[in-house]
Amino acid sequence: MSDALQSIQHRIKDLLRQGAIRLCRGLLRMGSQLYELGEGPTVIIAPHQDDETLACGGIISRKRNEGLSVDIIFITDGSASHPQHPRLDAHALAQLRKQEAMRALSCLKVERPAVHFLSQTDGTLHRLAAxxxxxxxxxxxxxLRTIAPVEIFLPCMPDGSSEHDAVFGFVTDAIARSGLKPAIWQYPVWSWRNPLLLLRRWLATNDCRRLPLEDNQQAKFVAIQCYQSQIAPLPPDTTAALPADLVKLFQTDAEYFFRYRLPANTGPAA
Ligand SMILES: [Zn+2]
Structure with missing residues:
Protein backbone atom coordinates (compact mmCIF):
# COMPACT_ATOMS: atom_id res chain seq x y z
CA MET A 1 0.00 0.00 0.00
CA SER A 2 1.37 3.42 -0.89
CA ASP A 3 2.24 5.98 1.78
CA ALA A 4 -0.41 8.34 0.38
CA LEU A 5 -3.13 5.69 0.69
CA GLN A 6 -2.05 4.79 4.20
CA SER A 7 -2.13 8.45 5.15
CA ILE A 8 -5.69 8.83 3.80
CA GLN A 9 -6.81 5.70 5.67
CA HIS A 10 -5.24 7.01 8.85
CA ARG A 11 -6.96 10.38 8.42
CA ILE A 12 -10.37 8.75 7.79
CA LYS A 13 -9.98 6.55 10.89
CA ASP A 14 -9.05 9.61 12.92
CA LEU A 15 -12.07 11.59 11.69
CA LEU A 16 -14.40 8.67 12.46
CA ARG A 17 -12.97 8.34 15.95
CA GLN A 18 -13.30 12.06 16.64
CA GLY A 19 -16.91 11.92 15.43
CA ALA A 20 -17.61 8.97 17.74
CA ILE A 21 -16.06 10.83 20.69
CA ARG A 22 -18.20 13.92 19.96
CA LEU A 23 -21.29 11.73 19.77
CA CYS A 24 -20.36 10.02 23.04
CA ARG A 25 -19.81 13.36 24.77
CA GLY A 26 -23.19 14.57 23.49
CA LEU A 27 -24.90 11.44 24.84
CA LEU A 28 -23.18 11.83 28.20
CA ARG A 29 -24.20 15.49 28.36
CA MET A 30 -27.84 14.63 27.67
CA GLY A 31 -27.97 11.54 29.86
CA SER A 32 -25.99 12.73 32.89
CA GLN A 33 -27.19 14.48 36.01
CA LEU A 34 -25.49 17.55 37.40
CA TYR A 35 -22.84 16.72 39.99
CA GLU A 36 -23.78 18.14 43.36
CA LEU A 37 -20.92 19.38 45.49
CA GLY A 38 -20.71 17.25 48.63
CA GLU A 39 -19.44 18.55 51.97
CA GLY A 40 -16.44 17.00 53.67
CA PRO A 41 -12.97 15.87 52.61
CA THR A 42 -12.31 14.57 49.13
CA VAL A 43 -9.51 12.33 47.86
CA ILE A 44 -8.40 12.26 44.24
CA ILE A 45 -6.36 9.19 43.31
CA ALA A 46 -4.00 9.72 40.38
CA PRO A 47 -1.85 6.91 38.92
CA HIS A 48 0.41 9.54 37.33
CA GLN A 49 1.20 13.23 37.72
CA ASP A 50 -1.30 14.76 35.27
CA ASP A 51 -4.29 12.39 35.59
CA GLU A 52 -5.75 14.42 38.48
CA THR A 53 -5.59 17.71 36.57
CA LEU A 54 -6.75 16.39 33.19
CA ALA A 55 -9.74 14.50 34.54
CA CYS A 56 -10.57 16.30 37.79
CA GLY A 57 -8.94 19.75 37.57
CA GLY A 58 -12.34 21.44 37.48
CA ILE A 59 -13.72 19.64 40.48
CA ILE A 60 -10.52 20.19 42.48
CA SER A 61 -10.63 23.91 41.71
CA ARG A 62 -14.34 24.16 42.49
CA LYS A 63 -14.02 22.40 45.84
CA ARG A 64 -10.96 24.39 46.88
CA ASN A 65 -12.73 27.64 45.96
CA GLU A 66 -15.58 26.52 48.23
CA GLY A 67 -13.08 26.00 51.05
CA LEU A 68 -13.39 22.20 50.99
CA SER A 69 -10.36 20.01 51.62
CA VAL A 70 -9.02 17.99 48.69
CA ASP A 71 -6.14 15.53 49.07
CA ILE A 72 -4.32 14.18 46.03
CA ILE A 73 -2.68 10.75 46.18
CA PHE A 74 -0.21 9.99 43.39
CA ILE A 75 0.45 6.28 43.13
CA THR A 76 3.47 6.13 40.80
CA ASP A 77 6.55 8.31 40.41
CA GLY A 78 5.77 8.96 36.73
CA SER A 79 9.26 7.86 35.74
CA ALA A 80 8.21 5.76 32.73
CA SER A 81 6.81 8.52 30.54
CA HIS A 82 10.01 8.88 28.48
CA PRO A 83 11.85 5.55 28.44
CA GLN A 84 15.42 5.82 27.15
CA HIS A 85 15.35 9.58 27.00
CA PRO A 86 18.96 10.66 26.28
CA ARG A 87 19.00 13.53 28.81
CA LEU A 88 16.60 12.48 31.59
CA ASP A 89 16.92 9.20 33.44
CA ALA A 90 14.10 7.72 35.50
CA HIS A 91 15.14 9.60 38.66
CA ALA A 92 15.29 12.97 36.88
CA LEU A 93 11.93 12.34 35.24
CA ALA A 94 10.36 11.49 38.59
CA GLN A 95 11.70 14.74 40.07
CA LEU A 96 10.48 16.77 37.09
CA ARG A 97 7.01 15.27 37.26
CA LYS A 98 6.79 15.94 40.99
CA GLN A 99 7.71 19.59 40.42
CA GLU A 100 5.13 19.89 37.64
CA ALA A 101 2.47 18.33 39.86
CA MET A 102 3.15 20.80 42.65
CA ARG A 103 2.92 23.72 40.23
CA ALA A 104 -0.33 22.40 38.68
CA LEU A 105 -1.88 21.78 42.07
CA SER A 106 -0.86 25.19 43.27
CA CYS A 107 -2.92 26.62 40.35
CA LEU A 108 -5.84 24.60 41.71
CA LYS A 109 -5.20 25.90 45.26
CA VAL A 110 -4.17 22.55 46.74
CA GLU A 111 -1.57 23.01 49.43
CA ARG A 112 1.57 20.88 49.87
CA PRO A 113 0.44 18.91 52.96
CA ALA A 114 -2.56 17.65 50.98
CA VAL A 115 -0.38 16.15 48.23
CA HIS A 116 0.85 12.59 48.77
CA PHE A 117 3.44 10.86 46.59
CA LEU A 118 3.48 7.09 47.10
CA SER A 119 6.24 6.82 44.47
CA GLN A 120 5.66 3.31 43.17
CA THR A 121 7.86 2.68 40.14
CA ASP A 122 5.91 3.78 37.09
CA GLY A 123 5.02 0.99 34.67
CA THR A 124 5.17 -1.83 37.21
CA LEU A 125 1.74 -1.71 38.88
CA HIS A 126 0.16 -4.43 36.76
CA ARG A 127 2.89 -6.90 37.71
CA LEU A 128 3.51 -6.17 41.39
CA ALA A 129 4.41 -9.19 43.49
CA ALA A 130 1.78 -10.14 46.07
CA LEU A 144 -7.59 6.93 53.67
CA ARG A 145 -8.37 6.30 57.34
CA THR A 146 -6.38 9.42 58.27
CA ILE A 147 -8.08 11.65 55.69
CA ALA A 148 -11.52 10.03 56.11
CA PRO A 149 -12.87 11.25 52.76
CA VAL A 150 -16.58 11.42 52.00
CA GLU A 151 -15.80 11.27 48.28
CA ILE A 152 -13.07 9.46 46.36
CA PHE A 153 -12.30 9.94 42.66
CA LEU A 154 -10.30 7.23 40.90
CA PRO A 155 -9.69 6.10 37.31
CA CYS A 156 -12.39 4.21 35.43
CA MET A 157 -12.22 0.45 35.30
CA PRO A 158 -11.32 -0.36 32.57
CA ASP A 159 -9.65 2.81 31.36
CA GLY A 160 -7.50 1.42 28.56
CA SER A 161 -4.31 1.58 30.68
CA SER A 162 -2.92 -1.33 32.66
CA GLU A 163 -1.57 1.12 35.27
CA HIS A 164 -4.92 2.83 35.73
CA ASP A 165 -6.75 -0.49 35.91
CA ALA A 166 -4.31 -1.78 38.53
CA VAL A 167 -4.83 1.38 40.61
CA PHE A 168 -8.57 0.84 40.55
CA GLY A 169 -8.04 -2.59 42.13
CA PHE A 170 -5.65 -1.33 44.84
CA VAL A 171 -7.86 1.58 45.82
CA THR A 172 -11.14 -0.30 45.95
CA ASP A 173 -9.45 -2.95 48.13
CA ALA A 174 -8.12 -0.20 50.40
CA ILE A 175 -11.54 1.48 50.66
CA ALA A 176 -13.14 -1.84 51.59
CA ARG A 177 -10.50 -2.48 54.27
CA SER A 178 -10.71 1.06 55.63
CA GLY A 179 -14.29 0.64 56.82
CA LEU A 180 -15.09 4.04 55.28
CA LYS A 181 -18.20 4.50 53.16
CA PRO A 182 -17.30 7.31 50.77
CA ALA A 183 -19.08 8.03 47.51
CA ILE A 184 -16.79 6.61 44.82
CA TRP A 185 -16.53 8.28 41.42
CA GLN A 186 -14.68 6.91 38.41
CA TYR A 187 -13.10 9.38 36.02
CA PRO A 188 -12.12 8.57 32.43
CA VAL A 189 -8.68 9.42 31.02
CA TRP A 190 -7.57 7.03 28.27
CA SER A 191 -11.08 5.68 27.80
CA TRP A 192 -12.10 9.03 26.29
CA ARG A 193 -10.32 7.80 23.16
CA ASN A 194 -12.47 4.67 23.12
CA PRO A 195 -16.13 5.75 23.19
CA LEU A 196 -17.35 2.14 23.35
CA LEU A 197 -15.44 1.69 26.61
CA LEU A 198 -17.02 4.87 27.98
CA LEU A 199 -20.53 3.98 26.94
CA ARG A 200 -20.16 0.52 28.46
CA ARG A 201 -19.03 2.13 31.71
CA TRP A 202 -22.07 4.38 31.64
CA LEU A 203 -24.47 1.50 30.97
CA ALA A 204 -22.85 -0.59 33.73
CA THR A 205 -23.10 2.15 36.36
CA ASN A 206 -26.25 3.86 35.11
CA ASP A 207 -25.16 6.96 37.03
CA CYS A 208 -23.08 9.59 35.26
CA ARG A 209 -22.62 13.05 36.75
CA ARG A 210 -21.55 16.19 34.93
CA LEU A 211 -19.63 19.11 36.37
CA PRO A 212 -19.82 22.23 34.17
CA LEU A 213 -16.48 23.94 34.67
CA GLU A 214 -17.71 27.54 34.39
CA ASP A 215 -15.47 29.78 36.55
CA ASN A 216 -13.03 26.92 37.19
CA GLN A 217 -12.22 26.30 33.55
CA GLN A 218 -9.40 28.82 33.41
CA ALA A 219 -7.64 27.45 36.49
CA LYS A 220 -7.82 23.94 35.06
CA PHE A 221 -6.44 25.01 31.68
CA VAL A 222 -3.55 26.85 33.34
CA ALA A 223 -2.84 23.80 35.52
CA ILE A 224 -2.72 21.54 32.44
CA GLN A 225 -0.04 23.82 30.99
CA CYS A 226 2.16 23.06 34.02
CA TYR A 227 2.64 19.54 32.65
CA GLN A 228 4.95 20.58 29.84
CA SER A 229 6.94 17.33 30.04
CA GLN A 230 3.77 15.47 29.06
CA ILE A 231 1.95 17.79 26.67
CA ALA A 232 4.97 19.03 24.70
CA PRO A 233 8.02 17.23 23.29
CA LEU A 234 10.92 16.94 25.72
CA PRO A 235 13.95 17.79 23.52
CA PRO A 236 15.46 16.09 21.65
CA ASP A 237 12.17 14.14 21.34
CA THR A 238 9.91 15.54 18.65
CA THR A 239 6.61 14.13 19.88
CA ALA A 240 4.87 14.66 23.21
CA ALA A 241 4.26 11.84 25.69
CA LEU A 242 0.52 12.57 25.65
CA PRO A 243 -1.12 12.72 22.22
CA ALA A 244 -2.41 16.25 21.50
CA ASP A 245 -5.85 14.91 20.65
CA LEU A 246 -6.08 13.29 24.10
CA VAL A 247 -5.11 16.50 25.92
CA LYS A 248 -7.71 18.43 23.89
CA LEU A 249 -10.43 16.13 25.20
CA PHE A 250 -9.88 17.62 28.66
CA GLN A 251 -9.83 21.23 27.51
CA THR A 252 -13.62 21.32 27.36
CA ASP A 253 -16.41 22.84 29.41
CA ALA A 254 -17.37 19.89 31.61
CA GLU A 255 -16.04 16.88 33.51
CA TYR A 256 -17.84 13.53 33.77
CA PHE A 257 -17.82 10.97 36.55
CA PHE A 258 -19.35 7.51 36.88
CA ARG A 259 -20.64 6.22 40.21
CA TYR A 260 -19.05 3.06 41.57
CA ARG A 261 -20.44 1.02 44.42
CA LEU A 262 -18.36 -1.56 46.28
CA PRO A 263 -19.82 -5.05 46.17
CA ALA A 264 -22.09 -5.63 49.16
CA ASN A 265 -19.93 -8.40 50.66
CA THR A 266 -16.82 -6.23 51.05
CA GLY A 267 -16.02 -4.82 54.44
CA PRO A 268 -13.23 -3.73 56.75
CA ALA A 269 -10.44 -6.06 57.68
CA ALA A 270 -10.87 -7.78 61.02
ZN1 LIG B 1 -2.07 8.03 33.94
Missing part, protein backbone atom coordinates in the same frame (compact mmCIF):
# COMPACT_ATOMS: atom_id res chain seq x y z
CA UNK A 131 3.88 -8.70 48.91
CA UNK A 132 4.41 -5.37 47.14
CA UNK A 133 0.70 -5.17 46.35
CA UNK A 134 -0.14 -5.82 49.98
CA UNK A 135 2.28 -3.14 51.21
CA UNK A 136 0.78 -0.60 48.82
CA UNK A 137 -2.80 -1.41 49.86
CA UNK A 138 -1.85 -1.14 53.54
CA UNK A 139 -0.31 2.31 52.90
CA UNK A 140 -3.40 3.41 50.99
CA UNK A 141 -5.74 2.11 53.68
CA UNK A 142 -3.85 3.99 56.39
CA UNK A 143 -3.87 7.20 54.38
Missing amino acids: VEREVLIVRLTAL
